[in-house]
Amino acid sequence: MPLTVPFDVRTMKDRIHAANRKRWDAAARRWAEGADSRGYWKRCPQEPELVLCAKELEYLGDISGKRVCVLGSGDNQVVFALAGLGAAVTSVDISQNQLDIAAQRSKTLGLGVSFVRADVTNLSRLADASFDVVYTGGHVAVWVADLAGYYSEAARILRPNGLYIVNEYHPFRRIWQESGDSMIVEFGYLKRGPFEYDLSDDILRGEAGPLKSYEFHWTVADYLNATLRAGCRLLLVDEYGEEVCDWEGAPMHGLPEFLLIIARKNVESTNPCDKI
Numbered sequence: 001m002p003l004t005v006p007f008d009v010r011t012m013k014d015r016i017h018a019a020n021r022k023r024w025d026a027a028a029r030r031w032a033e034g035a036d037s038r039g040y041w042k043r044c045p046q047e048p049e050l051v052l053c054a055k056e057l058e059y060l061g062d063i064s065g066k067r068v069c070v071l072g073s074g075d076n077q078v079v080f081a082l083a084g085l086g087a088a089v090t091s092v093d094i095s096q097n098q099l100d101i102a103a104q105r106s107k108t109l110g111l112g113v114s115f116v117r118a119d120v121t122n123l124s125r126l127a128d129a130s131f132d133v134v135y136t137g138g139h140v141a142v143w144v145a146d147l148a149g150y151y152s153e154a155a156r157i158l159r160p161n162g163l164y165i166v167n168e169y170h171p172f173r174r175i176w177q178e179s180g181d182s183m184i185v186e187f188g189y190l191k192r193g194p195f196e197y198d199l200s201d202d203i204l205r206g207e208a209g210p211l212k213s214y215e216f217h218w219t220v221a222d223y224l225n226a227t228l229r230a231g232c233r234l235l236l237v238d239e240y241g242e243e244v245c246d247w248e249g250a251p252m253h254g255l256p257e258f259l260l261i262i263a264r265k266n267v268e269s270t271n272p273c274d275k276i
């Protein structure tokens with residue numbers, strides 16, 4: 001059972017992100033073994049549909065030669081798929097160990113990806129309006145204390161009218177207790193956290209250990225409002241997927257797996273939420 005920690009984003013974000021970074025650095029080797037057992041990273045440059053859904057591929061269209069940034073790139077499967085589609089991809093992650101493994105894999109695949117170590121809430125190493133597409137998701141926001149700051153940095157590096165794609169694990173799946181064959185609510189849907197865990201570096205097993213890990217449970221409304229407040233307009237919101245994996249710990253059949261948001265950065269700098 002995790003602790004819920006009293007939280008002030010201004011004073012605690014850096015400490016929380018530093019702890020999560022340390023855990024991801026420690027966990028990178030096991031995460032890479034997980035990706036090896038799936039084997040997708042080797043295939044996704046030729047088979048992007050393994051890691052990008054039909055709607056993502058439709059909205060991306062022909063991205064050959066386009067500048068694409070992936071935030072919280074992790075196993076970099078999406079990065080390799082986008083590079084395989086011909087984009088010039090920049091892969092951003094807070095963990096140097098994750099990036100080192102990805103850089104080695106990118107070399108093995110013969111892809112020319114750029115790697116940047118940065119916190120998604122501070123992308124000062126990347127210039128304003130320097131990307132045609134920004135992609136993020138696949139369990140990234142759960143580690144981030146400031147969703148609004150994260151998405152506003154994503155929009156800042158995007159050119160006007162550039163495409164913003166968020167594809168996150170669906171918030172409805174985050175509230176359940178690990179209970180085997182029954183559904184017991186452990187976290188109120190509106191409780192964002194942070195939830196504090198003491199875990200080992202074996203991220204695939206989730207065993208107790210000496211590493212602090214902090215998680216946030218953002219709601220559907222949080223994702224949509226952060227996208228709008230960052231100065232983007234919505235093109236598509238979708239909830240899809242029905243698979244339930246062993247690691248999920250509860251029989252979540254019937255709940256959507258993914259929340260997909262596809263948006264474009266507004267050309268004018270008005271914030272639609274000002275009027276709400």
Ligand SMILES: C[S@@+](CC[C@H](N)C(=O)[O-])C[C@H]1O[C@@H](n2cnc3c(N)ncnc32)[C@H](O)[C@@H]1O
Pocket residue numbers: 017020021024071072073074075076092093094095098118119120121137138139140143144
């Ligand atoms: C579960 S992975 C998500 C990426 C991919 N879907 C995957 O499964 O590997 C989470 C990644 O987010 C990164 N991350 C966590 N907090 C971050 C932050 N504040 N800024 C940038 N990256 C962060 C971690 O280092 C990790 O590589």
